[in-house]
Amino acid sequence: MQDKQYNVDELGMPQLSVALSKELKRFDGRLEDVPAWGGASSGMGWVFRPINTDQLAEVFAIAHKTDLSIGLRGGGNSYGDAAYNSNGIVLDLCRFNRVLDWNPETGVIRAEPGLTIHQLWEYTVEDGWWPPVATGTAKTTLGGCAAMNVHGKNAFKVGPIGDHILEFDLMLPSGEIITCRRNENSDIFFAAIGGFGMLGCFTSITLQMKRVYSGLLDVVALASTDLSVMFEQFRALLPTSDYLVGWVDGVASGNGLGRGQIHKANYLEKGVDPYPEQSLRVDNQNLGDTIFGIVPRSIIWQGMRLFTNNYGLRAANLGKYAVSYATSGSKIRQPHAQFHFLLDYVPNWKKSYGGGGLIQYQPFIPRDSAENAFKTILRTTQRHDLPTYLGVLKRHRPDAFLMTHGLDGFSLALDFRITQANRQRIVRMVRELDEIVLDAGGRFYPAKDSTLRPSVATAYLGADTIARFRELKQRYDPDSVLQTNLWRRVFMTP
Amino acid sequence: MPVQPSRPLEPKQRAIVVGASSGLGAALVSTLAQKGVLVAAVARRREQLEAVCTPFENARPYVHDVTNYEEVPALFQQIVSDLDGLDLIIYCAGIQPAVALDEYDFQKDRAMMETNVIGAMAWLNEAALRFHRAQRGHIVGISSIAGDRGRAAFPGYHTSKAALSTFLESLRNRLAKRGVTVTTIKPGFVDTVLLENAPKTFWVVSPDDAAQRIVAAIEKREQTVYVIGRWRWVMLIIRHVPSFIFRRTSI
Ligand SMILES: Cc1cc2nc3c(=O)[nH]c(=O)nc-3n(C[C@H](O)[C@H](O)[C@H](O)COP(=O)(O)OP(=O)(O)OC[C@H]3O[C@@H](n4cnc5c(N)ncnc54)[C@H](O)[C@@H]3O)c2cc1C
Numbered sequence A: 001m002q003d004k005q006y007n008v009d010e011l012g013m014p015q016l017s018v019a020l021s022k023e024l025k026r027f028d029g030r031l032e033d034v035p036a037w038g039g040a041s042s043g044m045g046w047v048f049r050p051i052n053t054d055q056l057a058e059v060f061a062i063a064h065k066t067d068l069s070i071g072l073r074g075g076g077n078s079y080g081d082a083a084y085n086s087n088g089i090v091l092d093l094c095r096f097n098r099v100l101d102w103n104p105e106t107g108v109i110r111a112e113p114g115l116t117i118h119q120l121w122e123y124t125v126e127d128g129w130w131p132p133v134a135t136g137t138a139k140t141t142l143g144g145c146a147a148m149n150v151h152g153k154n155a156f157k158v159g160p161i162g163d164h165i166l167e168f169d170l171m172l173p174s175g176e177i178i179t180c181r182r183n184e185n186s187d188i189f190f191a192a193i194g195g196f197g198m199l200g201c202f203t204s205i206t207l208q209m210k211r212v213y214s215g216l217l218d219v220v221a222l223a224s225t226d227l228s229v230m231f232e233q234f235r236a237l238l239p240t241s242d243y244l245v246g247w248v249d250g251v252a253s254g255n256g257l258g259r260g261q262i263h264k265a266n267y268l269e270k271g272v273d274p275y276p277e278q279s280l281r282v283d284n285q286n287l288g289d290t291i292f293g294i295v296p297r298s299i300i301w302q303g304m305r306l307f308t309n310n311y312g313l314r315a316a317n318l319g320k321y322a323v324s325y326a327t328s329g330s331k332i333r334q335p336h337a338q339f340h341f342l343l344d345y346v347p348n349w350k351k352s353y354g355g356g357g358l359i360q361y362q363p364f365i366p367r368d369s370a371e372n373a374f375k376t377i378l379r380t381t382q383r384h385d386l387p388t389y390l391g392v393l394k395r396h397r398p399d400a401f402l403m404t405h406g407l408d409g410f411s412l413a414l415d416f417r418i419t420q421a422n423r424q425r426i427v428r429m430v431r432e433l434d435e436i437v438l439d440a441g442g443r444f445y446p447a448k449d450s451t452l453r454p455s456v457a458t459a460y461l462g463a464d465t466i467a468r469f470r471e472l473k474q475r476y477d478p479d480s481v482l483q484t485n486l487w488r489r490v491f492m493t494p
Numbered sequence B: 001m002p003v004q005p006s007r008p009l010e011p012k013q014r015a016i017v018v019g020a021s022s023g024l025g026a027a028l029v030s031t032l033a034q035k036g037v038l039v040a041a042v043a044r045r046r047e048q049l050e051a052v053c054t055p056f057e058n059a060r061p062y063v064h065d066v067t068n069y070e071e072v073p074a075l076f077q078q079i080v081s082d083l084d085g086l087d088l089i090i091y092c093a094g095i096q097p098a099v100a101l102d103e104y105d106f107q108k109d110r111a112m113m114e115t116n117v118i119g120a121m122a123w124l125n126e127a128a129l130r131f132h133r134a135q136r137g138h139i140v141g142i143s144s145i146a147g148d149r150g151r152a153a154f155p156g157y158h159t160s161k162a163a164l165s166t167f168l169e170s171l172r173n174r175l176a177k178r179g180v181t182v183t184t185i186k187p188g189f190v191d192t193v194l195l196e197n198a199p200k201t202f203w204v205v206s207p208d209d210a211a212q213r214i215v216a217a218i219e220k221r222e223q224t225v226y227v228i229g230r231w232r233w234v235m236l237i238i239r240h241v242p243s244f245i246f247r248r249t250s251i
């Protein structure tokens, strides 16, 4: 693509194709500023929203004709620049979202890539099937989830979503569609899952759902007085948990460093829920108009804004901590949707971060070095006076996907509020954090990334892995049609 | 692929200066480049353009004649993709050929309209569409105090600058609601080759001085700016001199 786009004459001046620009003028109406989910960055591109494979193939043809690259986009829930493509085409797959086949006996579903996790569970839950892996928001699409190989709060037990994908169809930039399974086109199966949309566009995905015998989960909340305690609790609880997640207070320091709360959840066994038909009803999964009892949903984010200045943040975490300490060990029954997607029910909660948006930093660190590394990371954010509002601790397991972020260890997801004034400081701090992660043998996750540099990516993935991925890209996308800002920033130039 | 892939937390300001090979435009390129802005410098004379850009690794020359209107969308797209986006466009291209007081030359007037106005429309419409959609961005036009009143000396030039000022005003009224700033710069006299044809000059400022003032005004997102500032009051008076008096004066 470099040569194609940069036709320069012998004196280094670009040679313009006026005909090409006339072609492009036809698409002026499609020019949109496409944002990162975190809102801290964006890129302008020509957005197409195809509804089927024919329209999809047309967009690939337009790209060939206009020499533009294509960035694929699902629900746009990647925090950084993984799902936009400045000065190129953005192929938004949200309307390409039908269920193609559903078998309520086996729990195998085949659907188009734009189907959201929300649409997915609403479709299957009354038959007693839940998505095997659920992200923290249900606005993600099947295609986006496969492309990032997302994980849930059960990653330690069931792995990433790729471990539950039985088969997919992939449209290559040539327009050809290939079917991939573990044992058919297997190299591309293991590279396109987790390949952040760089090898082709999923056109259908076949997923094995998880059988559930109730619409409710048993949820236990436990206080953790510091990060060591939280790790201790994780080790103790993992064998008996279906889901396990830790909420870390990023502000607490000294003896309380990394204190927080653990949520452990378990499925109800068959027969425990006397009327599963009722608890599985969509209406009983979705929340009402208020959460936390009395606060109307639409004003919650304004309250949350208070917590994002450092002072309010301290108070908020202290409050949450105190409550969990008092109720430590208390057990509640919660609908699946409520347990997984609470934030979706708080309209515009992102606004609580202010106009500059937010980024997330989520390192994955091997089991034995994780605790110390995370402590160092928390201390570093505090030393830079850039503590995180909320940290989320999860346990993972290794998987067989080429560009994987998974490993036998833990991840800690940290949200940082971005302002005009703190960008530089955040960048400097992240450089330090990157070193800590690399020293501990850690990995990073493109879905959450806004800061990765090529050298760091090479260090965690290994030059061989990246070379292998480039080789596949060269084979399936020889003209580098598929590109996103993330790809150009981190992987395109060696 | 852009010159440098952009990084979400380290955004660079990106600007186009049209009419960048000499005088005010060249000084604007230097002033912006020194501030770390990525600048695309556009004009006809290749050597002069390169001389303007060479001192900076963040300034890039693009040879182009603004009266080649057909080429504008393609070059605009090329530049935006090279810079990986756009935050600011300054239209500075302008000509003012010598015109005698008893000369009535259609070709000269037409040339001024083409470079000073139609070229501006070709470039600024491209930017306006983009900024409108993005709901941010900054358009700057280098007009002139000459646009505030039609003097006897340069009918075509005055007309071209009046047209440019009005075009900018309309863009401003459209785009203000969208969070886009449009700044009209009205220089008095700047010490460039353009002045060779304008006798009786005073309050002359150097191109560098003028460029500093203009960039400061851009940073403050001002709307209409006289360079230097006192011209605002002079022009306020001149604009209100009734025509029956104005035509008897030698202003
Ligand atoms: C509030 C919140 C909570 C989150 N919680 C979790 C979590 O718990 N676990 C987790 O793993 N992630 C989590 N994420 C991240 C999110 O799940 C991933 O970024 C996911 O990829 C988003 O899916 P999407 O449909 O929005 O895809 P997008 O963000 O739009 O795209 C993601 C990637 O997929 C590619 N892509 C999209 N569609 C296709 C397609 N049809 N074919 C090929 N490539 C495609 C895009 O090019 C891009 O590289 C969370 C994000 C948010 C905002």
Ligand SMILES: NC(=O)c1ccc[n+]([C@@H]2O[C@H](COP(=O)([O-])OP(=O)(O)OC[C@H]3O[C@@H](n4cnc5c(N)ncnc54)[C@H](OP(=O)(O)O)[C@@H]3O)[C@@H](O)[C@H]2O)c1
Pocket: B018, B019, B020, B021, B022, B023, B024, B025, B026, B042, B043, B044, B045, B046, B048, B064, B065, B066, B067, B092, B093, B094, B095, B096, B115, B142, B143, B144, B145, B186, B187, B188, B189, B190, B191, B192, B193, B194, B195
């Ligand atoms: N000097 C003053 O006192 C004064 C006062 C008020 C307003 N202005 C305005 O300020 C602007 C800059 O003028 P200046 O004083 O700096 O004079 P200048 O040195 O002559 O600059 C004019 C610039 O416009 C470019 N240009 C002219 N015709 C062009 C074309 N067809 N295509 C592309 N570029 C073209 C020139 O580059 P190429 O020749 O290389 O193409 C040059 O870079 C003008 O709009 C002028 O009207 C000047």
